[in-house]
Amino acid sequence: MTSFQDHLARVKARIREVSPEEVAANLKSGAPMVLVDVRERDEIENGFLPTANLLGRGHLEAKIASVAHVADAPIVVYCAGGVRSAMAAAALQDMGYTHVRSMAGGFTRWARAGLPVKTRKSLTQSQTARYSRHLLMPEVGEEGQLKLLDAKVLLIGAGGLGSPAAVYLAAAGVGTLGLVDGDAVDMSNLQRQILHAEDRVGMPKVESALKMLRGINSDIDIRTYATRIDSGNVLDIFKDYDIIVDGCDNFPTRYLVNDACYMLGKTNVHGSIFRFEGQVTVFKPGTDGPCYRCLYPEPPPPGMAPSCAEAGVLGVLPGIIGVAQAIEVVKVALDIGKPLVGRLLTFDALQMKFRDLKIRRDPDCPLCGEQPTIKELIDYELFCSMSKD
Ligand SMILES: [Zn+2]
Structure with a gap:
């Protein structure tokens, strides 16, 4: 039986870490990066990294394929302080992901460094009641309802x-x-x-x-x-x-x-x-x-x-x-x-x-075709009025 400290040291020895500043530079450059937040739901309320996938730790292995489609996808995992993300990175490596990094110091160090933080709105109590039939459906859920509200x-x-x-x-x-x-x-x-x-x-x-x-x-x-x-x-x-x-x-x-x-x-x-x-x-x-x-x-x-x-x-x-x-x-x-x-x-x-x-796109369409002839808006006379209403 190993102590947690020994276990963590062993895990950290076999994963790679990346600093918040490096992650920020990567985000800024727009280089491909699958950013994964493994914190719990209530920890996300104070914010998360822009573009982060809020997967949590519990079902990470089951959910990761939805955001990282290939084994060599560049994945960066983070948590609050860098411990859970180290474990998560090791788990992803065990699944065969080859380019996994854990962000050292986690969200705490990121926020302290004054790096950009995104916050997620959440539904109010009355919205939760009003839209409860949407919230029951995984295709909509709270995230979808927030999208509709946006x-x-x-x-x-x-x-x-x-x-x-x-x-x-x-x-x-x-x-x-x-x-x-x-x-x-x-x-x-x-x-x-x-x-x-x-x-x-x-x-x-x-x-x-x-x-x-x-x-x-x-x-x-x-x-x-x-x-x-x-x-x-x-x-x-x-x-x-x-x-x-x-x-x-x-x-x-x-x-x-x-x-x-x-x-x-x-x-x-x-x-x-x-x-x-x-x-x-x-x-x-x-x-x-x-x-x-x-x-x-x-x-x-x-x-x-x-x-x-x-x-x-x-x-x-x-x-x-x-x-x-x-x-x-x-x-x-x-x-x-x-x-x-x-x-x-x-x-x-x-x-x-x-x-x-x-119905197909017409390559000769005067508007969206290859050689468009309509480049500005046209007011047709109100000569015709038809169908809809
Ligand atoms: Zn067209």
């Missing part, structure tokens, strides 16, 4: 699609929800636009929406823009958001949303409805997926496409499509599942049928 999602249109999307995104705890709509509530909207109510007819839609959403979740930040987006304001409004939900009802806006999202590198969760049919897809710049112009390079000529006002729409239909858009937002924000990138989900209410079509 997400900034902008809804274009507080109408048919924007209504169900906004209601569910507010309920799910998307921390910042923006709403753009320049219209006022009309009696004919109430057939499908569930954000609004009879006593708010005539009120600006964003104001009516705010009333409804506040009642669902007073814990999130809701920003309203009582305006129609155009080439003059779109970039300024979009820049503060990560995900744009396109629920607009006209072509000029749809093309503008597509182009601005592409130019700013924002994910565009697109939905549209027409009579008994709807479709949803996700345009994500930087992936193999297409943009809207890959599918339809230019808007249809004036008068070719009827609007909801002209063609009608089944009142319940936007519920399905708007909620599908909300689900895609949550998946993108959490980085889980398989979003509708490069896929178009179509829905036929009369047949009660969903179809999932592959």
